[in-house]
Amino acid sequence: MKIILAQTAGFCMGVKRAVDSALEHAGKSPGGVFTTGPLIHNNQTIEMLRERKVTTLDESLPIPPQSTILIRAHGVAPDVEKSYQNIGHPIVDGTCPTVKTVHKVIEKYKNMGYAIVITGDEGHAEVIGLQGYAGNAGYLVHSPADVDRLPHFEKLCLVSQTTFDKITFDEVAQKIKDRYAQSEVVIKKTICSATDQRQNETRELAARVDAMLVVGGKNSANTKRLAHIAREVCKGPVQYVETESEIDWRAIERCKTVGITAGASTPNWMINRVVEQLEFFDQTKKKGAHTTVRSLFNLLSNLNVFVASGAVFVYYASCKLQCFQPDIPGMAILFLYFLSMYLWNSLANLESTKHQGLSRFRFYHAHKTRLFAIAGISIAFVLFISFIQGKYLFYLMVFSVIAGLVYHLTIVPKFLLTITRYKSLKDIPTSRDLFVALAWGILITFMPQVMAGVLVFSLSTWFCFSLIFILAYLRSLIFDLRDIEGDRIMGRETLVTIIGENRIRTAIHILILCSIASLIIYPLIFLPGHPRVSPARDSMSFSLQAAPLLYLFIFMMWNKDNRASRSAFFNIFAEAQFFISGLCAWLAGVV
Numbered sequence: 001m002k003i004i005l006a007q008t009a010g011f012c013m014g015v016k017r018a019v020d021s022a023l024e025h026a027g028k029s030p031g032g033v034f035t036t037g038p039l040i041h042n043n044q045t046i047e048m049l050r051e052r053k054v055t056t057l058d059e060s061l062p063i064p065p066q067s068t069i070l071i072r073a074h075g076v077a078p079d080v081e082k083s084y085q086n087i088g089h090p091i092v093d094g095t096c097p098t099v100k101t102v103h104k105v106i107e108k109y110k111n112m113g114y115a116i117v118i119t120g121d122e123g124h125a126e127v128i129g130l131q132g133y134a135g136n137a138g139y140l141v142h143s144p145a146d147v148d149r150l151p152h153f154e155k156l157c158l159v160s161q162t163t164f165d166k167i168t169f170d171e172v173a174q175k176i177k178d179r180y181a182q183s184e185v186v187i188k189k190t191i192c193s194a195t196d197q198r199q200n201e202t203r204e205l206a207a208r209v210d211a212m213l214v215v216g217g218k219n220s221a222n223t224k225r226l227a228h229i230a231r232e233v234c235k236g237p238v239q240y241v242e243t244e245s246e247i248d249w250r251a252i253e254r255c256k257t258v259g260i261t262a263g264a265s266t267p268n269w270m271i272n273r274v275v276e277q278l279e280f281f282d283q284t285k286k287k288g289a290h291t292t293v294r295s296l297f298n299l300l301s302n303l304n305v306f307v308a309s310g311a312v313f314v315y316y317a318s319c320k321l322q323c324f325q326p327d328i329p330g331m332a333i334l335f336l337y338f339l340s341m342y343l344w345n346s347l348a349n350l351e352s353t354k355h356q357g358l359s360r361f362r363f364y365h366a367h368k369t370r371l372f373a374i375a376g377i378s379i380a381f382v383l384f385i386s387f388i389q390g391k392y393l394f395y396l397m398v399f400s401v402i403a404g405l406v407y408h409l410t411i412v413p414k415f416l417l418t419i420t421r422y423k424s425l426k427d428i429p430t431s432r433d434l435f436v437a438l439a440w441g442i443l444i445t446f447m448p449q450v451m452a453g454v455l456v457f458s459l460s461t462w463f464c465f466s467l468i469f470i471l472a473y474l475r476s477l478i479f480d481l482r483d484i485e486g487d488r489i490m491g492r493e494t495l496v497t498i499i500g501e502n503r504i505r506t507a508i509h510i511l512i513l514c515s516i517a518s519l520i521i522y523p524l525i526f527l528p529g530h531p532r533v534s535p536a537r538d539s540m541s542f543s544l545q546a547a548p549l550l551y552l553f554i555f556m557m558w559n560k561d562n563r564a565s566r567s568a569f570f571n572i573f574a575e576a577q578f579f580i581s582g583l584c585a586w587l588a589g590v591v
């Protein structure tokens with residue numbers, strides 16, 4: 001089965017902005033954040049938001065002190081906003097900028113004496129807000145037939161609910177032009193382009209697939225409209241599901257292609273769960289070369305074989321950059337160490353991985369004992385091989401293993417919790433990515449030296465360390481960018497959730513470009529006096545290491561809308577820099 005996911009599926013800018021704002025203020029408001037109606041139409045996310053003290057405002061109940069009121073993306077009528085201001089709590093305006101534009105259009109034409117005709121769904125929160133701005137000048141229509149019931153106007157301005165169906169809007173606009181041919185008519189097609197694009201893509205996708213899945217809350221107007229469009233166009237079955245558990249596999253199991261789209265308030269992690277559930281059905285209930293390859297890939301990815309193999313490639317590069325000979329025991333130690341540590345990290349953090357991939361969560365749940373055994377046996381082998389290799393390497397690996405294992409454990413005694421809120425290293429904000437990158441940098445840079453029985457702290461050593469640290473850190477940031485929605489909802493503080501997606505992307509670009517420049521400049525200036533080997537070869541080794549960084553730069557540019565994040569092969573994209581690093585080191589040796 002080929003699963004095609006719409007590019008436009010998921011949170012739109014307005015909803016994302018409101019959710020981010022709510023979560024940001026939840027951390028600052030001891031009394032919590034109260035939103036003017038459900039922030040998004042997705043029950044599972046609302047439940048999680050509630051756990052983060054983001055709840056829907058209940059007008060009949062008093063609002064606790066030190067809490068914040070957040071106006072959601074739909075906006076509210078001006079008198080409602082004023083009534084909130086009178087309560088005396090801080091107000092955060094999460095109204096989507098596109099909805100705000102409609103408010104301004106209504107205000108402008110109303111003040112100029114125009115009647116305001118709004119196309120929209122009666123009772124929809126955004127429409128109630130628009131009607132509030134239009135006041136007595138406002139008239140709501142839902143279909144071209146409603147235009148006949150309107151009174152005569154000298155001057156009329158037509159606007160729309162931002163999520164209204166554009167074809168119906170065009171029909172209403174035409175009818176208005178015909179009926180009010182003698183009047184002054186202003187048509188403002190205020191349908192959000194995100195909605196437009198989503199509806200167009202759904203139409204186009206539904207026409208070329210055998211079945212469609214529309215993912216989103218049953219009370220979400222824009223998702224309902226997507227389901228309606230899909231039903232109109234798709235020749236096969238169309239399912240409107242809120243969660244993966246609602247998929248009727250029997251109805252679609254014979255379909256060759258299934259399209260998936262989702263409403264503007266459907267979080268990415270829910271879309272991913274639906275995609276993964278379909279893949280799971282497909283892989284477990286059908287057999288074939290394609291599904292076997294996919295299953296094998298998932299197995300290796302879930303076992304962290306790719307990232308552990310990446311560490312071996314980077315080790316090879318590290319040896320070449322520092323003029324040491326890579327050897328099999330070193331490769332084996334690093335492969336088993338990173339395999340066991342990534343496994344341990346996932347097992348110790350199992351519940352929180354739920355929003356980062358259903359298949360991974362399911363895999364870890366089903367094979368928990370076996371995976372613990374694999375991690376344990378790998379650690380035993382790491383210690384055994386390093387013990388045979390020499391006592392200093394053994395000490396280094398004992399320290400690395402202990403550091404990796406205690407990261408998740410509670411190490412701060414109870415009596416100290418009055419002065420620190422951190423019970424373990426993992427509680428320190430942004431610590432995970434930093435510790436992981438440090439482990440990569442320290443181990444892979446110094447292991448070749450320890451194995452050779454020398455310790456060198458030359459400029460090349462630090463360049464090598466920095467390169468490995470950056471490659472590993474960028475890998476973590478790429479995963480954090482993918483998981484940003486789930487991390488925010490779970491309250492996990494990563495650099496991405498703290499600093500924000502756009503700033504992190506800019507910082508990553510700057511970091512990559514500076515690193516590339518350093519790798520090109522450094523060997524030209526400093527290496528000619530290097531005593532170990534030929535400066536030309538050394539120069540080439542360092543300069544070629546710009547390639548993995550260049551790859552990351554291109555990947556980040558291509559993935560700026562997170563398109564690769566939904567690919568089944570995301571891990572390969574996010575870890576390819578390690579393999580490129582090793583291959584470039586090898587290339588420098590043969591050229």
Ligand code: SF4
Pocket residue numbers: 012013014015073074096097098099162163192193194195264
């Ligand atoms: S659908 Fe468009 S108008 Fe509505 S919240 Fe999203 S971005 Fe804003």
